[in-house]
Structure formats: structure tokens, C-alpha cells
Amino acid sequence: MSQPKTDSSRGQGQEVAVGDPKAGLAQGQSLEQQTNSPRVRPPRKGQSRFPLDPLVDVVAALRGEGGCPWDREQTHDSLKPYLIEETYEALEALEHGDMHSLMEELGDLLLQIGLHAQIASETGLFDMNDIIQAITAKMIRRHPHVFGDVTVRDTTEVLGRWEKIKEQEKGPQQGSILDGVPRHLPALMRAMKIQKKAATVGFDWNRVEDALAKVQEEIGELEEARRTEDRERIREEIGDLLFAVVNVARFCQTEPETALTGTVEKFIGRFHYIEQAARSSHKKLEDMTLAEMDQLWERAKEGKS
16 A cells, blocks of 8 residues: 555645645646645655555455455445444444544544445555545635635635535536435435525525425325325325425524434433333333323423432
């Protein structure tokens, strides 16, 4: 593994080194064009500020002759579940504010990246250097207000320019404006992204009150579907209701996935309180009445012990 030649980390006032001119360039654009900024400089020969070589070497050994049978059997497809699992474990560490666990989980996630890079390198597709060079070049291209002469007023303008630069990189598109949102995203997150894309061309409610009215409309349609006992129609109406609620969350600048995750955790905490209270009273939950459990639920809401 050759030494990585790029540095995507940048502190205040630091310069950024970029590597192979063939890596991660926008269509029709040279490296000089995309990095024409006094804050960007070419790398020194042999320079490396990435402590990734030890990891790359370990992964190569695991998949090499005499390596680990499990690692040698893995493919891009077989590793998909682990990539998802490690991502969610990192998110859980973030939710708990456990920085030591976060460090470990980010390492596990980095291992998955290393495995995919190694598998790709074995067939000459790309390696870890290419990954780092490509993302570094992309960040420079998409931040002309940092690495160029562009001036922006606020985050909204930054995001707008990001999308325009992204469109320029991809060239003329024949598909839908909704393309590019991964199908495997959690449904609430995917709905949010789809709605944001549609809103960019004016397909949107004017006010949050309109979005709230749509929620009420969908509740009425769900009630009608429930009376028909048509399971397929009920499923469809529940989907429509959830999609409408996501719209309200978007207007309120709230990530629905994060909001629902918080509510689930809140429910778990309150239910744990009911379980603990039942054990303290030497009762089984199944022997308690709903009124008794509801009373404990209210006490949990109030924070009473």
C-alpha cells in the first residue's frame, strides 16, 4: 500500500494538500481549476498525515494467503449488513453521549470501509488512496466559499450552491429530480429527502398550516379505510398519514427519524419504570389492570419515584 497523498482534515487557517490529479475531478475540470485557491497546496513527495496504512496492511493480511477464512470469503454484498450494523452502533453511541464508545464504533465503521477498499483493490477498481483523494477533491469543489473566491450569506445559500455544483458535476440529467435518494434509507429519512427535492421546484405547501390540514385529511381517510376492513387500503392510508406528518416535521425543521427515535426511547424508559414498580410490588404485569399500569405511566411522566 503506497502512502496516502491527501489530507482532508483542516484546522483553522491550515492549508489542504491534494493528491493525484486524476482522482475525483469534476467533468471537464482540471485539478488546478478546482483547487485554484491560496489555501490549497500540492503535497510534498512521500508526505502522509493519514495513519491508515497500518489498518490497510492488517486488512490486506486478513484477506491474503494464509489470512482469516471468514475475511477471505467476504464480498461487497456479504458485507452490506455489517456496514449498516456498524453505522447504527455508532449512532447509538452518539445518542448516549458515550465518546469512548463512539471512538470504538467509528473504528469499526472504518474497518468496513477498509474491507470494501481492499476487495475493490484486488480487482484493480480502487483503493484507500482513491477514496481519500476523491472525497478531498469533492469537498474542495463544493466549498468554493472556503477554497475559492465565492461569497455566501448563510447556510441556505451554501446548501443551494452545493446542489448546483453537484448538478454540474453530474452533467445534464435525463431522469427525475427525485433521483439520487437511496432506496435503503430508513423510510422517514427517505420521505424527508424526497419532499425536500420536490420543494426545490415549488411542489410544496405554502404554510405549515396547510401541511397540518393535510395530516387531518389523511386521518379522516384512514378512519374511512378502517371501517372498510380492507387491509391493503388501511396500509396505504397509514403510509399517506406518515408521509404527511413528515411534511409537518420538515416545515418545523425537525428530522422525523430523530424525533421518532426520541419518542421510542422515552416509551422504553417509562415502560421500564412500570416494570420496576411491578417488581417492587411483587406483581406480574399480566396480573395488573390497565388502570394500574396507566397510573404508573403517569407517575413516570411526572418523574416520580
